[in-house]
Amino acid sequence: MPQWKVRVDQDVCIGDAICASLCPDVFEMNDEGKSQPKVDIIREDPIDCAREAAEVCPVSCIYIEET
């Protein structure tokens, strides 16, 4: 079964929370106001919204790799 690892470069994230509102199963905002993945590995279901979040992130700091 395919699975993916999601990473956010928090040095680049501007904390606008677009990813967390678009894909709350995968992203959450931490205490510093930066996005972080809620899960280490994602499988089929949330991958579409995670990809969409990576596309719309204004600073392109979301990385998705197949594992």
Ligand code: SF4
């Ligand atoms: S969309 Fe990008 S910049 Fe905005 S909170 Fe998510 S990771 Fe950070």
